[in-house]
Amino acid sequence: MPLAHIECVGPDVYWVGTIDWSVRVFHGYHTDEGSSYNSYLLMDDEITLIDTVHVRFATEFLERISQVTPLSSIKYLIMNHAENDHSSALPATLAALPNVTLVTNKTCFEHLSLLYPVIKSYPHLIVSGSTPLKLKTHSLVFVPVPLLHWPDSMFTYCPESKILFSNDGFGQHIACSERFTDQFKSIDHIIKLMREYNANILGPFQQQLGIALQVAGTIQIDYILTAHGLSWRGADIGRALTEYVNFASNKQITKKMTIIFQSINGSVKNTAMLIANEANILVQLIDLDRTDLTKCALHAYDSEYLAIGSPTIHGQITPQVEAAAHYLKGLKLIKGRKVYLFGSFCWNDKAVNDLVDIVESAGGTVIGQHSYKLKLNNADIQKISTDIKKLVI
Ligand SMILES: Cc1cc2nc3c(=O)[nH]c(=O)nc-3n(C[C@H](O)[C@H](O)[C@H](O)COP(=O)(O)O)c2cc1C
Known part of the structure; x- marks a missing residue:
């Protein structure tokens, strides 16, 4: 099966996710325009994979990764969130990466272990907001954003590249060939899809959203790389943050x-x-x-x-x-x-x-x-x- 082309989506970062053109119902959420499960490879002497995909796409996912780097070269796999759409390919991924260490927070590890008991037999590292991971040329800071969208959710931030890997944060359900909002024909359409996502997924968690935004306010962000739909860079980051700030304080009404x-x-x-x-x-x-x-x-x-x-x-x-x-x-x-x-x-x-x-x-x-x-x-x-x-x- 031909794969969508591999794309560099930031300094030393490749998109290796999968596009789900067919999904129309997502735990009751009507995804009229499909979705994507975005995963990223951070190229460093210690190569790091961030998030996995839905198990239906596990084979395609591993093929895409191996177009960028041998599977044996990956040192870390960071899981920002345990929900099935991002994690159900985790057992297959761990089995295929012989030298990898799973990196996640304590709650996420608990959830992943319940969903996929086999993962406990792989090397793993439990991290928290106060334990950054030093790679060779990059570092990764873990920002807990509990309940955005599960208690295990976290953002991963790379200060050297000013990249926020935001998982469900700032995402939208859309299947398309573009990777960034500034490549897409209508930013307003993406904002509408993000609103739909906020309304249907994050609605109950406005308070947690406010906490996440406080964190975002203290760091420099050149890229927000999401786990669903399009990512944000340049001036469009301001649009995404404004939408979240408004929602966190009910100003969207x-x-x-x-x-x-x-x-x-x-x-x-x-x-x-x-x-x-x-x-x-x-x-x-x-x-x-x-x-x-x-x-x-x-x-x-x-x-x-x-x-x-x-x-x-x-x-x-x-x-x-x-x-x-x-x-x-x-x-x-x-x-x-x-x-x-x-x-x-x-x-x-x-x-x-x-x-x-x-x-x-x-x-x-x-x-x-x-x-x-x-x-x-x-x-x-x-x-x-x-x-x-x-x-x-
Ligand atoms: C299957 C069925 C069950 C109904 N059950 C009740 C009922 O329990 N109590 C009542 O006051 N009216 C009942 N009605 C009458 C409806 O409330 C009434 O026709 C209403 O005007 C229908 O509004 P609609 O034209 O917007 O469908 C029932 C009507 C139908 C077709």
């Missing part, structure tokens, strides 16, 4: 209302349209029969307002609306939002009450609600219009 609903016979959909028409701010409708939860989270990410609507079905909200609300709750994307609730019923008015419970338990503020029997009448229209004009400003 704008005057926007995301209206999330499901409708069987059209009544709740009509109400969603009414709310969209009456709101005098940017709106985004999410019809849950047509739109996946990944997009739902993307739009909730920068919305000051949410509106959530459901018919009462079998005495409760629909499973789809419930799933969406719980998904957003887990990602802390209802927290701090102003939420309007609406619903239609025939004989027992339950959906909106169910939604009130979820939204309040998620830390959102219910700013108004309205439920009605079967179809909007003029009084319902009047009430909802007045509510939205008054409450959404």
Whole structure:
């Protein structure tokens, strides 16, 4: 199989990752544009490999590495994070590199050992934030960024080359031949994908993000080499950092209302349209029969307002609306939002009450609600219009 060309992506650094053009669902996350699992070779007299890839690409990965250097020449393998997408090729990689020492932090080693018990039989070195690794001409500093995205996550920083190997940090899910944002046709598109990644993966960890940014503020960075999608260099680093700074302090939130609903016979959909028409701010409708939860989270990410609507079905909200609300709750994307609730019923008015419970338990503020029997009448229209004009400003 022909391999994508080997690319030098920084001083003495080669990209040896794999591009997953086909992946469309990633633990429930809809990756409409595929993804990549990025791994890097740092060329030094003590050659160092940083992160591995998904096991589906293990053979291709090892072939790509051996196009740069003999497998026997690699001295260290640094694992920044234990999650399967970066680590499932680890057993095959350790088996193929006869002279390698696995380098990772204590928590990551614990997680990796649980996932792949065989790794315990290989030489390994446990490092921490206070134990840099001295290579021949480079040094590597390990920056713990717990919960960005697992408790084991760390960044690896090379001060001589001013390179931050950021693993899941600053990543996006996209499969493409470019390696840097400045090679890609639209930086705005990459920022949108990074927002989607933040919303769907890092949403609950804003506080940890702030800690990571404090660290990033104290070091000089010429390159951020990510483990998914495109990497950052030059002026684009400022765009990536600004996006993270904004997210860490909720400044990504704008005057926007995301209206999330499901409708069987059209009544709740009509109400969603009414709310969209009456709101005098940017709106985004999410019809849950047509739109996946990944997009739902993307739009909730920068919305000051949410509106959530459901018919009462079998005495409760629909499973789809419930799933969406719980998904957003887990990602802390209802927290701090102003939420309007609406619903239609025939004989027992339950959906909106169910939604009130979820939204309040998620830390959102219910700013108004309205439920009605079967179809909007003029009084319902009047009430909802007045509510939205008054409450959404
Ligand atoms: C399968 C099914 C189950 C329903 N269960 C209830 C119910 O438990 N309680 C109720 O008040 N209405 C129930 N309804 C009536 C709907 O809530 C009502 O038709 C609502 O207006 C549908 O909104 P929609 O037009 O947006 O789909 C049910 C309707 C269907 C089709």
